[in-house]
Amino acid sequence: MSGISLYYWPSLQGRGEFVRLALEDSGTEYVDEARHHGWDAIRPLLDGKHPGTRPFAPPILVIDGQQIAQTAAILHHLAPRLGLIPPDDQARLIALQHQLTVADLVAEVHETHHPVGTGLYYEDQRDEAQRRSASFRRDRMPKFLRYFEDVVQKGGGHAVSGEHTYVDLSLAQVMLGLAYAFPNAFAAFEPQVPGLRALRDRVVARPRISAYLASPRRLPFNEDGIFRHYPELDDDPADG
């Protein structure tokens, strides 16, 4: 069968959103399995009950009966078929490199609210989260965004090959997520990355993305996802 199924936690954007944006932007039909059947739909895949390479964690894409995990690997495999990367090896490699740097940034965003451990509640690591968030807002967010600003400036407004690719979709999502999680810090910094702002604005104005963002398929940002808004993490702690 040629259907495409996405398996991801049904109540948050998370890393699955980078895959959803590629599917939506390209007008690809897909089934968001756990949104329809609950996250029990994911369990057999994680338990290795499906043929093929067992995934460590969602998102998982099933395409042509093959399951693939790891966001950047999914996009690397899927994007040529969706027309979201030129089919040459060189462009695909550059896109993979950039998507992995996006993944590093996303992982550091997750660490801002869970520095002591993913298995613990946020409330039990709030003090540490404030320290981690302060260094993220001050050092890491500017470093990552200035880097991508340079990439996009040199790429004629795009991350790869002067063309619209899945990396642009991911960068737009990062800009939206940071604005949600750290509204004060992001608003203060945003003027320094005009190329990324323009890229984001162009992406959200694309007809299929615009329709998707207005649809119930787009979950709102919330405090179960990667980009979480805790006001105390957007302000300098008293001892900061």
Next chain:
Amino acid sequence: MSGISLYYWPSLQGRGEFVRLALEDSGTEYVDEARHHGWDAIRPLLDGKHPGTRPFAPPILVIDGQQIAQTAAILHHLAPRLGLIPPDDQARLIALQHQLTVADLVAEVHETHHPVGTGLYYEDQRDEAQRRSASFRRDRMPKFLRYFEDVVQKGGGHAVSGEHTYVDLSLAQVMLGLAYAFPNAFAAFEPQVPGLRALRDRVVARPRISAYLASPRRLPFNEDGIFRHYPELDDDPADG
């Protein structure tokens, strides 16, 4: 020119070691630039002074005049040429997925000693590091290693396609690194992953790897790298 140059911090194994192991195992000639010329050799690449895609961070490989960053992207590009992955797309995709899960594990190891921020000294985040390490030793390390044990058991002792690939080299490095960083916790857990132990033993006995590990090119593990041994992070804190 057809030479291969690796750019990585000259005084630690870090993420560069996953690339070094692939180069060494395949008997590929390469220049470890910063080991010869100091880390000033890396600066122009990070500053975007070289043609091609600017890297965000080392390791950076320059091959055929092209620069590539991100460990998993480097290995994805390099491995077919080194004979460290079957050349078919399917095997390459599975290897990429596994290498990204190795990268996730490695990132979590780094977080055990720098949970509050990479820009701060370890000594200024020791308490938080103890909490993070406790959850890593108790939950995350076992989860990752049990997952890869299952992968290797199903793969006839290998991660991909029942064949020796760069992913096996990376898994062996992870086993060595965890044993260095968390000797007590790792020794207690290791009997649960016999397939990974056998894989590690087989990798370190490979003639070129064995020679490399005994050479001055192999830097020792140390407290500047990713796998660091701080005794207090290998024992339960008093309040754990």
